[in-house]
Amino acid sequence: MPILYYVTHPQVQVDATVPVPEWGLSDVGRARAVAMLDQPWVGSIRRIVSSAERKAIETAEILASHVGLAVDVRERTHENDRSATGFLPPLEFEAVADEFFANPRKSVRGWERAMDAQHRIVSEVRAVLGTHDAGDIAIVGHGGVGTLLLLSLGGREISRDADQPAGGGNYFAYDIGVRHVIHGWRPIDRLEQP
Numbered sequence: 240m241p242i243l244y245y246v247t248h249p250q251v252q253v254d255a256t257v258p259v260p261e262w263g264l265s266d267v268g269r270a271r272a273v274a275m276l277d278q279p280w281v282g283s284i285r286r287i288v289s290s291a292e293r294k295a296i297e298t299a300e301i302l303a304s305h306v307g308l309a310v311d312v313r314e315r316t317h318e319n320d321r322s323a324t325g326f327l328p329p330l331e332f333e334a335v336a337d338e339f340f341a342n343p344r345k346s347v348r349g350w351e352r353a354m355d356a357q358h359r360i361v362s363e364v365r366a367v368l369g370t371h372d373a374g375d376i377a378i379v380g381h382g383g384v385g386t387l388l389l390l391s392l393g394g395r396e397i398s399r400d401a402d403q404p405a406g407g408g409n410y411f412a413y414d415i416g417v418r419h420v421i422h423g424w425r426p427i428d429r430l431e432q433p
Contacts, residue, residue: 240416242370244280244377246302247385248272248294249408255266256327260292260317268294271408272301274428280412281306285374288367290316290381299379315363318381319356323349336383340399353397357387366387368415376415382407393420 250268260357264272275281281302288311289299299310319339321327327335341371342351382403390401392413403424404411412421425431 240259240412241371241373242280242283242375242421243364243413244284244375244410245413246298246377246379246387246410247378247382247403247407248276248292248298249427250406251294251396253326254297259321259326264297264339268408269297269301269413271428272298275302275408276305279430280375280426282290283375284308284377286371286376287311287379288313288316288376290314290318292317292381294382295379299377302379303343311367313363313367315359316378316380316384319383319387319416320351337399339383340386340397340402343397353387356393357385357397360384361391382409385409385411389420389423392418 248264249266249271250265252265265277280327280416284302284306286305287299287308289295291312291314295332296310296312297329303310317360335350339345339350339353346352367376367378379410386402387397390397391409395401404426409424409428411425414421
């Protein structure tokens with residue numbers, strides 16, 4: 240059965256003067272994305288979908304170049320909309336993210352509600368899978384909506400308990416045929432030991 244690999248972009252070049260969706264990968268993030276190419280599942284990918292945010296596209300392009308595929312950019316797979324606050328210092332961001340997950344029906348400081356972001360990413364992934372013929376697929380995106388997707392696929396309520404580890408650059412696997420989460424978040428640049 241085909242497998243969906245949801246991949247989050249790794250570390251970015253933070254610049255408070257640039258809108259967050261336009262941030263690109265940092266040198267560390269780029270190195271981690273290249274290290275991802277050693278993952279055993281990478282060779283099975285037959286389609287690559289990406290958020291339109293620059294950091295996701297850059298990650299997807301590294302993967303696509305390696306496996307000889309084009310990147311299908313899907314606007315609606317973007318991260319939860321945080322444009323109301325723009326850049327927040329790390330400690331403040333984490334506090335607001337905690338509220339975002341804890342109160343999914345509430346817009347926290349003008350952010351897109353978690354329940355709306357979840358509905359959007361789940362709907363978009365269903366649309367992608369509805370047009371996918373065969374083989375494994377990688378969707379490259381973001382930690383917030385990726386966590387919301389993982390929770391939905393696993394039949395769990397919205398919470399931060401399933402959030403990816405800090406720094407990004409993680410992936411989870413989902414069996415499309417039997418509709419089952421194979422595993423939760425794992426780092427893209429660390430091979431699992433047998």
